[in-house]
Amino acid sequence: MILGALVRKEFAEIRRDPVTLLVAVFLPIVLLFLLGYGISLDVQDVRLAVYDQDRSQASARLVEAFTASGYFTRREDLAAPGGADRALDSGRATAVLVIPAGYAERLAAGRRAPVQLLVDGSFSATALIVLGYAESIVNGYSLRLAQAYAERAGVRVPGHLRLVPRVWYNAPMRSVNYVVPGLFAVLLMAFPPMLTALSIVREKERGTIQQIFVSPLRPAMFIVGKIVPYAAIAFGEMLLILAVGTLWFAIPFLGSLWLLLAASLLYVFATVGIGVFISALVKTQVAAVFLSFIATLMPSMLFSGFLFPILNMPYVLQLYTYFFPARYFNDISRDLFLKGLGIEYLAGNLALLALYAVALVAIASATLRKKVA
């Protein structure tokens, strides 16, 4: 009864503020498209500048091997050594291939011909991958050269060693298949915690929270009255982004839908619980926003394994990631979408998530009550 009245009051307040409602519904969708389309770490079309001092047929063929690989696009030809500096400084090129004079001669004589690749290392992740690609292009080209050379010398050339790559789980290697299932956890951390925190802190700022605590309403009821409507909104939001994300980006879903929904529900309570917890710690709405950002959105983006692999982190900071429920949901979501794993693989993460949600809501309510009473 009382709970019904509280929930109605909360919904009335949300309805009265169309800006909030609009932002709460649209921002996750906007972010879904922005991040879904924008995050692709696949390294393709690397801008290559060529400084060919040899100007021979052989050097032209090496350049061709680079462009034919699909990883590099030839953007400019440099005429002087200083050109490489300028091409990299201005960002017009990510890599510069330098073929020294005498390249063709050395190869024709069956010798080793060095070529240089200058790579912009400021975004080291790209630089590493560019190096890997360049090495595989040059080594492959070099192998073919050696075979042709031996054949011309009249030697029977043996068959050679080949690598056969097989890709599992995400065979087309689409970046969105990785990004979108990880995005759900991030998007849900963007708003529910902040909205929940703001709605409680607003009552603190206006002093209406005291009115509630002197009324016959029990504090626990007040908190449940905050959690229920925002959890309902958050779950609706979750269903919306799950549906739009999966259908629009055509993400294959291999696992059990019920498991995904159960995990989502647990995660929703965790997000709202964080909001209540934040509201207990701060006095002003501005502080609530900063703290929500620092405690929810940023870590769920950076420390959940969404973009940055957790295994790349120092060990102590790997432990730090366990503080954020986005980490558990992320694992569950990717395992369900891409690997189609069953409960036997997911039980651990599900249990942790459930524990997290329950403990968080309990601790948050206790803290808020103590702070206000």
Add this chain to the structure above:
Amino acid sequence: MSTRFRAAIKKEFMQFLRDRMVVALILYLHTAEVMLCAYALSFDVQNLRLAVLDRERSQLSGQLVRRFTVTPYFGTLEMLASRAEADRALDAGRADLVLVIPPDFTAAAVEGRGQSVQILLSGVNSNTASAARGYAQAIVERFAHDLLGRRLAAQGFQGSLPEVALQPRIWYNPELRFRYFMVISMIVAATLLVGVVTSAASMVREKETGTAEQLMITPLRRDEVVLAKMLPPFAVGMAAALPSLGIIWWFGLPFRGSIALFLFASALALLVCLVIGIIISTFARTLQQALLIAFFVLFPLMFLSGTIVPIDTMPAAMQYLSLLSPIRYYMEIALGVVLKGVGVGILWPQFLGLAAIGGALVALGLPRLRNRLYA
């Protein structure tokens, strides 16, 4: 400076500094958060977990495996006994890739038959997978080249084989530390966040508490009110640039360019962010609205700036959109000045872009400020 303006500035500073929690969080964002992220986060595809299913266990197969493990790309190594174990290692996420060497590996090499080794890649993270494929390809091709040489020598072939040797040189960040990028990106992101949120909130707070009417009837001009509101966050933001410089030094980033130029760019970017915040405040009636709108604006600005992922990797349409994000220019300037050591001679388009966006925002915002500052 008139007395009333001085008084207004004093009041704004007092109000701004009174919310200790916000000041503490701003400092946290500019220092601890930057450090934390710089230590923890890296996109580098390195130390991949390699599992090997070696069905031959011969000298030659051991040589191939060693070719993988000596590179920095592949870290831990797990030896598997069966194909089922390979499945489990990939399912449980214990391995990023499995190298499968067939039982007739050496025999095929001796007889000069073509051989193939297989790698099973977990494609969950397509970025990691394609990088791993590239590395593996390079290693196997190099190994094949050596095998070819040995095989021909065994056949009595005299002389050497031609070979193209790639000599990489990494510029700006020769040890390829992702940290360098991360430090700069977090400093830039903190500037944006603090600038937009604090200024969006400050004006609306007056509306919500009803003091906007009082401001309206004071002799303070509107531009004085707005300037006084922008000063405290500007001062705090610029003060936060000092720990930022300290952090740059702490992580051993080579500060190759001019510090003055970096500070000038920071001031310019911070000002643009403050203007964005003030404009947002004219659209909101309550603090909650202002903060949520600030968030709505902030996130795309941040994402389209290249602080999270490089702009190069985005689709073309988004690359054009990113030209509208002032933070994109600030990011490019910061990377250019700190890592590349370039100056205005190369970065003038970025400065121009930042100034142009700032100018356009002021031009668009002025009429709104005139009509809606107190409304």
